[in-house]
Amino acid sequence: xxxxxxxxxxxxFEALVATWLRQDGDAVRKDEPVCEIETDKITMELNAxxxxxxxxxxxxxxxxxxxxxxxxxREGAAAPVAESPAPxxxxxxxxxxxxxxxxxxxxxxxxxxxxPEAVPGTGRGGRVTVDDLFSFAEKRxxxxxxxxxxxxxxxxxxxxxxxxxxxxxxxxxxxxxxxxTRTPMTPIRxxxxxxxxxxxxxxxxxxxxxxxxLGRIVELRARHKEQFAKRxxxxxxxxxxxxxxxxxxxxxxPLVNARIDGNDIVRHHYYNIGIAIxxxxxxxxxxxxxxxxxxxxxxxxxxxxxxxxIKTNRLELSDLEGGTFSITNGGVYGSLLSTPILxxxxxxxxxxxxxxxxxxxxxxxxxxxxxxxxxxxxxxxIIDGREAVGFLRTVKEYVEDPxxxxxxx
Numbered sequence: 001x002x003x004x005x006x007x008x009x010x011x012x013f014e015a016l017v018a019t020w021l022r023q024d025g026d027a028v029r030k031d032e033p034v035c036e037i038e039t040d041k042i043t044m045e046l047n048a049x050x051x052x053x054x055x056x057x058x059x060x061x062x063x064x065x066x067x068x069x070x071x072x073x074r075e076g077a078a079a080p081v082a083e084s085p086a087p088x089x090x091x092x093x094x095x096x097x098x099x100x101x102x103x104x105x106x107x108x109x110x111x112x113x114x115x116p117e118a119v120p121g122t123g124r125g126g127r128v129t130v131d132d133l134f135s136f137a138e139k140r141x142x143x144x145x146x147x148x149x150x151x152x153x154x155x156x157x158x159x160x161x162x163x164x165x166x167x168x169x170x171x172x173x174x175x176x177x178x179x180x181t182r183t184p185m186t187p188i189r190x191x192x193x194x195x196x197x198x199x200x201x202x203x204x205x206x207x208x209x210x211x212x213x214l215g216r217i218v219e220l221r222a223r224h225k226e227q228f229a230k231r232x233x234x235x236x237x238x239x240x241x242x243x244x245x246x247x248x249x250x251x252x253x254p255l256v257n258a259r260i261d262g263n264d265i266v267r268h269h270y271y272n273i274g275i276a277i278x279x280x281x282x283x284x285x286x287x288x289x290x291x292x293x294x295x296x297x298x299x300x301x302x303x304x305x306x307x308x309x310i311k312t313n314r315l316e317l318s319d320l321e322g323g324t325f326s327i328t329n330g331g332v333y334g335s336l337l338s339t340p341i342l343x344x345x346x347x348x349x350x351x352x353x354x355x356x357x358x359x360x361x362x363x364x365x366x367x368x369x370x371x372x373x374x375x376x377x378x379x380x381x382i383i384d385g386r387e388a389v390g391f392l393r394t395v396k397e398y399v400e401d402p403x404x405x406x407x408x409x
Contacts, residue, residue: 001050003071008039008317015039016063016187017070024056038187043281045313050075112137188281199342204380207339208388212396214355214370217241232297240299242327244405245398247271247292253391255383256348257324274323275303279310287323337373347382351375
């Protein structure tokens with residue numbers, strides 16, 4: 001049985017064999033993931049379609065055309081059994097098993113000087129994720145001794161009296177190749193780079209800023225989050241409020257929901273909101289379709305489903321297509337203020353940021369309130385400054401008075 005690179009969309013012509021999850025000659029079971037591939041759109045796993053023995057034809061790191069046979073599964077065959085060495089010899093000869101790693105995780109581990117074998121994996125099948133690396137690095141910096149960490153070095157004898165600088169022998173500088181690492185960009189990263197350059201070169205992008213008091217939303221979430229989670233099986237986050245606020249603002253300022261096509265302006269009479277989500281391979285923007293028809297819990301459930309799809313490499317090309325407006329939340333990484341970049345052919349993107357307690361004036365008094373800076377980047381060719389500022393003020397008004405959003409549904 002052949003393992004082929006599947007077709008994942010009309011505009012995708014090649015894919016990178018990112019990593020083999022099993023070794024050549026391994027016995028595999030039906031529906032077991034055996035390979036991870038990357039295109040310029042998505043990352044996905046290929047599963048075995050039958051029980052048998054895996055034979056790898058194309059090594060990891062190779063870019064091939066759609067439809068290429070990258071391996072086979074010999075059905076009914078048994079994996080070869082090597083002659084068992086003596087127990088003592090086996091213990092001495094067996095190297096530590098390296099957990100399966102994605103290229104981005106492997107690169108990050110190398111850059112941070114982390115041995116992947118020392119990191120407990122929480123991903124599917126015990127795989128090490130980016131979050132695992134961050135947690136391990138944080139524990140190491142705090143002086144903890146995570147499981148598998150190397151023991152501290154033995155104390156060294158006192159150093160000899162240093163020589164005067166003039167007598168110090170000159171150290172040969174290592175060659176440049178030993179001080180740098182060069183790796184090819186993945187298809188997704190190349191696609192991201194192309195789209196970012198296109199957004200800067202092919203649009204008249206401008207950004208306007210405002211700030212919102214999120215005290216009412218914080219209060220609502222604290223009061224209803226337990227009941228909301230019990231009733232709908234998902235947490236009540238901030239994103240659903242902003243999706244609802246953006247939909248109402250788009251209704252009031254329809255050009256922010258439009259796009260330019262040649263010499264025409266295409267107005268959309270529906271609201272497909274892209275939600276930017278960070279992944280191991282880069283940022284992806286899955287789309288909430290007809291967001292104006294979704295309730296708060298449906299928005300939260302859809303976002304949670306996208307996150308799970310991304311973690312398990314099950315995101316489909318159709319999940320990323322058809323957006324009319326996007327929202328990105330740099331606040332989850334601690335960003336206080338930034339300029340979001342457009343996601344062509346869309347004409348607007350809202351940037352959310354970290355919530356920070358700040359002194360503000362209320363009724364002639366200085367009070368401390370949970371404030372968030374908001375940023376709207378827009379294509380000035382189609383959207384005037386008046387409309388952009390009006391749109392952002394409308395979003396601000398809705399998130400500062402969120403009860404009206406609940407009344408709207």
